[in-house]
Amino acid sequence: MKAISNPKNKSEDMCRQRLLRREQLAAELAPETKTDYLITLNSKTDASKIQIQLCYVPDKYVLNPISFEYYLSILYQTDWQNLETLALAILDDINNEVVPRWAQIVLNSANDKSSNGHRVLVEDRQPNWENVSLLRRLE
Numbered sequence: 001m002k003a004i005s006n007p008k009n010k011s012e013d014m015c016r017q018r019l020l021r022r023e024q025l026a027a028e029l030a031p032e033t034k035t036d037y038l039i040t041l042n043s044k045t046d047a048s049k050i051q052i053q054l055c056y057v058p059d060k061y062v063l064n065p066i067s068f069e070y071y072l073s074i075l076y077q078t079d080w081q082n083l084e085t086l087a088l089a090i091l092d093d094i095n096n097e098v099v100p101r102w103a104q105i106v107l108n109s110a111n112d113k114s115s116n117g118h119r120v121l122v123e124d125r126q127p128n129w130e131n132v133s134l135l136r137r138l139e
Contacts, residue, residue, distance in 0.1 A: 017078055018089075018093070020074055021071060021074050021075055021089075021093055022071075022093050022096060022097055024067055024070040024071035024073075024074055025063060025064075025067050025068070025071050025093065025094070025097040025098070026063070026064040026066075026067035027061035027062065027063060027064070027097055027098050028061060028062055028063075028064055029060065029061060029062075030058045030059070030060055030061055030062045031062075033058075033059065033060055036057050036101065036131045036134050037057065037058070037134075038055060038056070038057055038134060038137065038138075039055070039056055039057075039058060039062060039063070040053065040054070040055045041053070041054045041063070041065055041068050042054075043068070043069065043072050049109060049110065050083070050086075050107055050108070050109045051107070051108040051109070052072065052090070052105070052106070052107055053104075053105070053106040053107075053108075054068070054090070054094065054103070054104070054105055055103070055104045055106075055138065056094065056098065056100040056101075056102060056103040056104070057100055057101040057102040057103075057129075057131070057134065058098070058100055058101065059099055059100055059101045059126070060099065061097075061098050061099060061100075062098070063094070063097075063098050071093070075089075075090070083107045083109055083118055083120045084120050084122075086107060086120075087105045087106075087107050087120045087121075087122045088122055090105045090107075091103060091105050091122045091123075091124055095124060099126075100126075101125065101126050101129045102123070102124070102125040102126070102129060102131075102135070103123065103124055103125075104121065104122070104123045104138075105120075105121070105122050105123075106119065106120070106121045107119065107120045107121075
């Protein structure tokens with residue numbers, strides 16, 4: 001007989017997973033808060049076959065790159081429904097822990113040789129923040 005899943009337990013599990021992921025992200029004081037500058041972190045593991053790129057413009061905090069690797073190792077332990085869900089979870093975690101002025105997450109996946117791959121890009125910014133000349137450098 002199949003066990004009936006309890007939505008409350010599933011919600012609690014998701015909350016625990018989110019907290020565990022976010023605990024890995026170590027934010028440090030930014031060396032400069034008056035100047036806009038771009039930070040890019042890239043990661044790809046053999047196990048996941050997903051390439052992750054995080055670009056962000058820090059505000060008061062910068063993300064410790066080593067903590068980002070720890071974060072990703074926890075992230076890969078979860079069975080994600082799709083790349084879109086994963087990208088949005090990363091963006092939510094970064095926005096919550098680092099609170100950047102602007103953030104962009106790009107995920108690339110090629111699960112098999114017959115596929116051209118799957119790419120997801122999500123982006124967010126603080127209200128009223130804009131620096132077109134800086135963001136043009138990404139193109």
